[in-house]
Amino acid sequence: MTPALETALKADAERLAAALDVLLPEVPGPERRLFDAMRYATLGGGKRLRPFLVLETSRLFRVDPACAIRAAAALEMVHCYSLAHDDLPAMDDDDMRRGRPTTHKAFDEATAILAGDGLLTSAFEVLADPLTHGDAKVRSDLVLALARAAGPEGMVGGQMIDLQAAGLAMDIGAITRLQRMKTGALIAFACEAGALLGHAAPQLHEALRGYAHDLGLAFQITDDLLDAEGSAAEAGKAVGKDAARGKATFVSLLGAERARSQARLLGDQAIRHLAPFGAAGDRLADLARWVVDRRA
């Protein structure tokens, strides 16, 4: 990771944590447990890749940072809700996430379910609030885009397929489709958000769509590589689970070497989509390089 990217990621992650801290306050009364769990599920760190993409693509169009950070926070709420629900015993049954107990382990199952529900709902509340953008059409379009990305034809549908994946004959086409739904759709929204907030011209909007598509696929392939090769300490969560569950992955289908070269190819392709932005796209290019080479 380049020092410039590292500094930018860290600064944006701090901005995001500050925004989440305000949007998800500590409250008194019997609903305190719910808010505590929502805070636990979102404020535990993580790479904050998706919020960074919202903030960085927003900068390309000189979006007010106070607006961009709200869209970034809404997206991170959705990402963190999906982790809280996916970790549940009835789903992936994971006890550790980012090096600490998952939400249902730190609280209990009912609270983790409700915290996820609350985060998903609050994400749309944040996007629809006039504070996020003065133009109601932008707010409504953000809601529509995030709902499509996170819903049954996107992330939730992807998780449903993933749960059945061990019993399905998945070829590379099916795995690619699953990835686009389960993780690609939210990454695409992250880049789309900057374009929507900034009333981007159609060809720039399209360029970011291309970047997001290739970046998302590269990210999933390196995720599979890390799961197959990494250690639990590096990943901060259980690894090697896909193989143990008999699930097809990019690595099991392509082999590690071809998977890695495929990720590199996608990274290069992602960077080429950034050409219309000139030097303003440098950090997004650095990010694509890091995604391909990352070790965690």
Add this chain to the structure above:
Amino acid sequence: MTPALETALKADAERLAAALDVLLPEVPGPERRLFDAMRYATLGGGKRLRPFLVLETSRLFRVDPACAIRAAAALEMVHCYSLAHDDLPAMDDDDMRRGRPTTHKAFDEATAILAGDGLLTSAFEVLADPLTHGDAKVRSDLVLALARAAGPEGMVGGQMIDLQAAGLAMDIGAITRLQRMKTGALIAFACEAGALLGHAAPQLHEALRGYAHDLGLAFQITDDLLDAEGSAAEAGKAVGKDAARGKATFVSLLGAERARSQARLLGDQAIRHLAPFGAAGDRLADLARWVVDRRA
């Protein structure tokens, strides 16, 4: 129930089922199970009280029925998601709902969690779609109002309190607050939706808020009465559970007789809020009478 109200409820319930059938289609592929569960959770009947309120308040302002039915469907998706999640073993652990197995019994826990997540997400997708209203401000305001009603300060927060209620010393003020969050907020949104879709004048908007407030509270009190007095066959679900769990209810705090007279008082109050609408409010008045006197 008056014959006019019965006819209107039935016709609106049929319109709603037709709209949900289109919005939640049967799909091929490995995500089929998710869509099937979403359909199961929403298309199993029920009184459709909340959609009726959306449609009936929309009629007061001559809202295009094609718009109103979409808002009604979005709200019912949120209501049905909350039932699917609340019925889960980690929550209220109910096996039967509306006289048939709950979603996690008919499918499995993971699918019920995802179906709930999918319904909640799709609800906002429906509201933010330009088909729901041509004015983006109306769409954005609908999203904001539904998210507030359904989120941590509304329904989800109410469910969190309810889960802890057996261990809390709840007086009538605390029970009333719990009800407003857990069930009142969605009923208030139902009436609010018609006003938002119809660009209602502020004093008419306010009149509907008053109606919704009193109706929602009356509804919860009669729900507690039915739980305390009813039979499982009439209610289509398990009854007497509140007492078995040691939870305070309006009935345990006030006694059945005072609870019933309080519900009547609230019903009368709800009807008085409808005065500005003249005869156009007759069906909403009939509904308030039915809520107070209902046996299921």
